[in-house]
Amino acid sequence: MKIKNALLATAVAAVISPLSAFAQCDQYTSSLDEHVANDRAVAQSFFYTKMYKAKGSLETLGYIGSSVATLNTTDGGDNFQKGECPEETNHAPEIIEYTYTKTVKDYQLVVTGKATDVDGNLSSVGVGNAAFGWNCPGLYLEPNVFSFECVVDVPNLQVDVLNEWYLVAFDAEDKMSEHNEVFFTVIDPTVNHAPEIVSYEYNAVVTDGILTVTGSADDVDGNLDKVIVGNPATPGIECTPIIPTSFECSVDVSGMEKDVEHEWAIAALDTEGVISELKDVKFTVVAEDVNTCVRASNQSHADAGRAISYGTSFFAKGSFQYLGANGVVLTTLEETQENYWVVSDCEAPM
Incomplete structure (x- = not known):
């Protein structure tokens, strides 16, 4: 049911040309x-x-x-x-919270929320544009908190165009709340729209060999099928869905060239094979630090600073592990920290 169309029109127009219903003191x-x-x-x-x-x-x-x-x-x-300005006796109502269908698929805009007025004289809540306004029915489920729901049929609105409407509360003296944006798009149900990657993040510097991409995807037609990540020239790797619109991809990239930027992409596909806009996934695989492993005689270790000798005895530098009392005996040492060597069975280069 249409209500207060002229007043709501004034409220919406006030966003462009502010008007004041009450004198400013x-x-x-x-x-x-x-x-x-x-x-x-x-x-x-x-x-x-x-x-x-x-x-x-x-x-x-x-x-x-x-x-x-x-x-x-x-x-x-x-x-x-x-004298001072008199205290204002009537306060404007307030929209406490609200949600709405930003993408209208069935020609029905739904707006729900809560409104209040500290004076206890909330009259109504309306949604609309500069030409038309609709009443939002509801109930007082909490003291002085009006819970409302607007269901507006919009079959005559142009599809795939952003509509800029506003949500406003009124009190018994026709004082209005701030203008709350209700910006929505009506989509054509006869057309299959491309899905989209709504948000995503990833580790641009890969230190453990695993590229991880997480995020959310959506499709206004409700036929989102999968999300893939990879080199755009290849079929890509399918991500694991966590919930219908969230995803996580974990890809082993340890075998890729190190310390250069790789340019991949992420995309969403629907059940009809329509693909979303590609989103960049640029990352660098960092070469893993490998402990130095050396097999040499005890004397060679000492000469190179990997071991120390006391008399005829040799000890690994840092750990002071005993290497023996013979300088010609071969020992394998691994540097686990800077200047900290331990006896190891690591594979030393020949």
């Missing part, structure tokens, strides 16, 4: 001389002194220019009155 506190200097008061001759009066209302403010007074105006500065 501004107040200023300063010396009387400063009020005069800022065109908020006038000074008139009075015998041998001056009489200060508020601009417009001509209320007497005093006779000493350094005296401090507070003035307020509700018409932009043509008329000033003594």
Whole structure:
């Protein structure tokens, strides 16, 4: 049911040309001389002194220019009155939270949410554009919290075009809330749309040999089939779905060339084979650090700084593992940390 179309139209138009339904009160506190200097008061001759009066209302403010007074105006500065601005007695309502179908597939826009008013005089919630508005029915499921749902048939809207609507709450005095965006697109149900990669992230620097890509994909037609990652020139590797729209890909890239950037891509496909826009996956495989392994005589180890000798005994540098008392005996040492050598069965280069 259409409601308050003119008022909602004003609310929507106000985003472009702001309007105010209630007078704005501004107040200023300063010396009387400063009020005069800022065109908020006038000074008139009075015998041998001056009489200060508020601009417009001509209320007497005093006779000493350094005296401090507070003035307020509700018409932009043509008329000033003594005193502070009155406290606002009626507050604007508020949309607390809301969700809506950003992609409309069945020509029905659905908006749900909650609204409130601290004054307890919430009147209605409406959604629409500058020409039409629809009432959002609902219930008070919580104290002073109105839970609403709008179901709007939109068969006449142009497909595949962004519609800029707004959600507004009204109180009993027709004061309105802020304008909350409801931007949506109606899609043509007779056309198969390409899926899309909604979001994704990956390790651009691969240190353990495994490239991991995670993210989410979607298809407005509801026929998302799979997500693949790989060299665009190859069929790619299919990712594992976690939930219908989330995915994770783990690919062993340890055999790829090290320390150069590889340019892969990720894409989503639907059940009809339509592919999404390719998203870049650029990564570098870092060569793994390999411990140095050396097989040599104890004396050669000592001469190269891999071992130390005390008399005729030899010890691995760092770990002080005993290597024997013969300098010609062959021993295999592995450097597990800088200048820390241990006896090992690692495969030393010949």
